[in-house]
Amino acid sequence: MRILGISAFYHDSAAVLVDGGRIVAAAQEERFTRRKHDADYPANAVAYCLDQAGIQLGEVDRVAFYDKPFLKFERLLETYVAFAPRGFRSFRMAVPVWIREKLFQKDLLRRKLRALAPDVDWHARLLFAEHHQSHAASAFYPSPFHDAVVLTMDGVGEWATTSVAIGHGNDLEMTREIHFPHSLGLLYSAFTYYTGFKVNSGEYKLMGLAPYGKPTYSKIILDHLIDLKPDGTFRLNLRYFDYCTGLTMTNGKFDALFGAPPRQPDEPLTQWHMDLAASAQAVIEEAVLRLTRSLRKEIGIPYLCLAGGVALNCVANGKVLRDGRFDGVWIQPAAGDAGGALGAALTASHRLFGEPRPSVSSGRSGAGAPPRHSRESGNPSASPSACGKDAMHGAFLGPAFSLDQVRRALDAAGARYETLADDALIDTTAEALAAGQAVGWFQGRMEFGPRALGNRSILGDARSPTMQKTLNLKVKHRESFRPFAPSVLREEVADWFELDRDSPYMLLVADVRTERRKPPAQAQEALFGIDRLNVPRSDVPAVTHVDYSARVQTVHRETNPRYHALLEAFKAKTGCPVIVNTSFNVRGEPIVCTPADAFRCFMGTDIDCLAIGNCFLRKEAQDPALKREYADSFEPD
Amino acid sequence: MSFLRELWLFMRVRKKYWLFPVIVMMFVLGGLLMLSQGSAVAPMIYTLF
Numbered sequence: 001m002r003i004l005g006i007s008a009f010y011h012d013s014a015a016v017l018v019d020g021g022r023i024v025a026a027a028q029e030e031r032f033t034r035r036k037h038d039a040d041y042p043a044n045a046v047a048y049c050l051d052q053a054g055i056q057l058g059e060v061d062r063v064a065f066y067d068k069p070f071l072k073f074e075r076l077l078e079t080y081v082a083f084a085p086r087g088f089r090s091f092r093m094a095v096p097v098w099i100r101e102k103l104f105q106k107d108l109l110r111r112k113l114r115a116l117a118p119d120v121d122w123h124a125r126l127l128f129a130e131h132h133q134s135h136a137a138s139a140f141y142p143s144p145f146h147d148a149v150v151l152t153m154d155g156v157g158e159w160a161t162t163s164v165a166i167g168h169g170n171d172l173e174m175t176r177e178i179h180f181p182h183s184l185g186l187l188y189s190a191f192t193y194y195t196g197f198k199v200n201s202g203e204y205k206l207m208g209l210a211p212y213g214k215p216t217y218s219k220i221i222l223d224h225l226i227d228l229k230p231d232g233t234f235r236l237n238l239r240y241f242d243y244c245t246g247l248t249m250t251n252g253k254f255d256a257l258f259g260a261p262p263r264q265p266d267e268p269l270t271q272w273h274m275d276l277a278a279s280a281q282a283v284i285e286e287a288v289l290r291l292t293r294s295l296r297k298e299i300g301i302p303y304l305c306l307a308g309g310v311a312l313n314c315v316a317n318g319k320v321l322r323d324g325r326f327d328g329v330w331i332q333p334a335a336g337d338a339g340g341a342l343g344a345a346l347t348a349s350h351r352l353f354g355e356p357r358p359s360v361s362s363g364r365s366g367a368g369a370p371p372r373h374s375r376e377s378g379n380p381s382a383s384p385s386a387c388g389k390d391a392m393h394g395a396f397l398g399p400a401f402s403l404d405q406v407r408r409a410l411d412a413a414g415a416r417y418e419t420l421a422d423d424a425l426i427d428t429t430a431e432a433l434a435a436g437q438a439v440g441w442f443q444g445r446m447e448f449g450p451r452a453l454g455n456r457s458i459l460g461d462a463r464s465p466t467m468q469k470t471l472n473l474k475v476k477h478r479e480s481f482r483p484f485a486p487s488v489l490r491e492e493v494a495d496w497f498e499l500d501r502d503s504p505y506m507l508l509v510a511d512v513r514t515e516r517r518k519p520p521a522q523a524q525e526a527l528f529g530i531d532r533l534n535v536p537r538s539d540v541p542a543v544t545h546v547d548y549s550a551r552v553q554t555v556h557r558e559t560n561p562r563y564h565a566l567l568e569a570f571k572a573k574t575g576c577p578v579i580v581n582t583s584f585n586v587r588g589e590p591i592v593c594t595p596a597d598a599f600r601c602f603m604g605t606d607i608d609c610l611a612i613g614n615c616f617l618r619k620e621a622q623d624p625a626l627k628r629e630y631a632d633s634f635e636p637d
Numbered sequence: 638m639s640f641l642r643e644l645w646l647f648m649r650v651r652k653k654y655w656l657f658p659v660i661v662m663m664f665v666l667g668g669l670l671m672l673s674q675g676s677a678v679a680p681m682i683y684t685l686f
Binding site for chain 1: 639640643644647651653656659660663664666667668670671
């Protein structure tokens with residue numbers, strides 16, 4: 001069966017194609033339209049998925065949408081009724097949008113599909129999954145676990161904001177839910193808003209800011225904002241929040257509790273904001289830990305899958321892993337709404353049509369097979385979340401470009417480049433990295449999900465004490481307090497970080513090993529904010545946060561041999577198997593998709609070299625007339 | 638027409654017939670708002686709605 005999964009109309013539209021239970025293609029619409037978090041119907045992503053599979057839309061057996069519009073509408077109406085007459089301003093703005101568009105999503109989808117395949121009965125072929133069911137399916141079905149408890153946490157879907165499911169083979173049963181307006185995601189978003197960042201995109205920044213502060217407000221949050229039970233279930237005190245009835249996340253009572261109004265985006269960040277970030281982060285971690293501990297105790301399954309926007313909080317994920325309650329933890333790399341397209345498609349494929357799960361079906365069918373845990377078939381390195389054993393193909397599910405296509409794009413753009421053999425390309429790139437240069441690295445299939453994992457990345461030398469500042473200010477044009485993530489050879493990860501497991505999707509935070517740390521001098525300890533980040537704290541200062549933590553990506557020969565070879569070459573030159581890996585884009589820009597996107601970004605920033613496929617470009621060789629002001633063309637996120 | 642049929646089916650399955658008058662009210666009020674505003678702009682907060 002061929003299933004096309006679609007997520008759209010809220011944020012992060014995406015399309016996914018699953019064929020016979022195998023994920024063939026997946027991409028977010030923003031990568032094609034170049035509009036960050038694009039919410040429109042993903043026409044380009046659908047076209048790509050069909051093209052990748054070499055089929056027409058009419059050859060797709062089912063289309064699965066990632067949530068249920070009528071259920072969402074029910075929540076909207078019941079919320080307005082419950083809070084009436086408050087909420088009229090919100091009602092006045094939201095209802096026309098629903099009457100014009102959102103209520104008719106099913107018709108809109110059918111129209112879009114009919115335009116491409118007019119002879120198909122789309123009434124029969126169009127399916128809808130619930131939002132959290134889609135998240136849960138995206139976490140469980142591609143995981144390497146035959147049985148697992150699945151925890152999904154986000155802002156809100158239809159009604160659910162937190163849900164628990166139990167996966168067994170092809171079956172995935174939703175067992176319990178916490179409903180809107182009580183939401184861990186919205187609590188975190190409230191602090192994102194309050195500290196002056198954009199809701200639904202600035203949550204990463206709040207997480208990055210937290211290590212600069214102390215959780216001095218955690219008790220106030222737990223005493224006033226959230227009633228957190230010992231088993232991790234919770235209720236928010238809605239008297240402090242405005243999102244049910246107003247146009248902001250928090251209200252005056254929230255301001256009074258913390259003693260100030262929300263920070264405006266152009267106001268400076270102070271220690272107070274950092275302490276608030278640390279406090280919100282600590283509360284979220286506590287809630288997630290209580291949930292996972294109680295689930296382990298009550299359900300007894302030793303494997304955990306996570307998805308939903310809160311599962312992108314890699315600091316909390318790292319705490320869950322180190323808590324040691326579960327033998328294996330697997331997190332969907334596209335844990336946000338884009339991954340919902342994948343979950344909807346996999347639900348249809350595995351649950352509805354009983355197709356085998358590739359990640360657990362070698363030798364035995366997933367459906368109907370006796371219960372077993374993936375460790376039996378997993379990586380002998382004692383990591384049940386072993387990369388290559390899940391069904392995500394390293395998350396490299398997007399478009400790739402042949403050498404001819406790359407050359408044509410570069411020629412059309414007026415680029416000057418040399419074409420190198422594989423070994424020469426890797427050696428030249430490693431040499432540039434070792435010389436402290438920032439390198440654009442564009443290889444193979446684009447990643448699915450918010451992280452660049454070594455195919456659409458900007459790379460740098462992790463040993464350089466100036467690389468973090470250079471990349472933040474001259475290349476990425478983003479806030480200087482934000483740290484970068486390391487890519488490290490899987491074989492070497494335990495020598496550099498307090499981590500003995502695979503982390504192929506950059507979703508786990510671990511500390512730099514003690515013997516690699518360099519304690520700052522007393523005078524340096526007294527520094528504030530970004531100045532603290534600029535103090536070298538380890539042998540790999542460019543990827544070491546102020547609390548010695550790092551958002552680790554392990555690189556595996558099986559899923560990305562080219563990137564693995566680059567890290568090996570870098571290690572051969574420098575003795576260090578760690579490099580900086582940040583997404584190939586500037587602030588507010590979707591990650592590059594095509595060679596033309598990559599060349600534009602290369603010429604608009606201070607990236608020194610660019611490796612696209614086997615073509616290698618140096619900035620000094622390019623025509624200066626092709627340089628352009630670039631960073632300002634995207635709205636800051 | 639299929640929209641109305643599906644909406645009715647939804648209310649029946651969910652046993653939420655009481656939503657019917659609310660929906661009618663919403664269409665009337667929403668229609669008036671659309672006529673007076675000319676354009677529909679979503680709230681600039683988290684896309685709850």
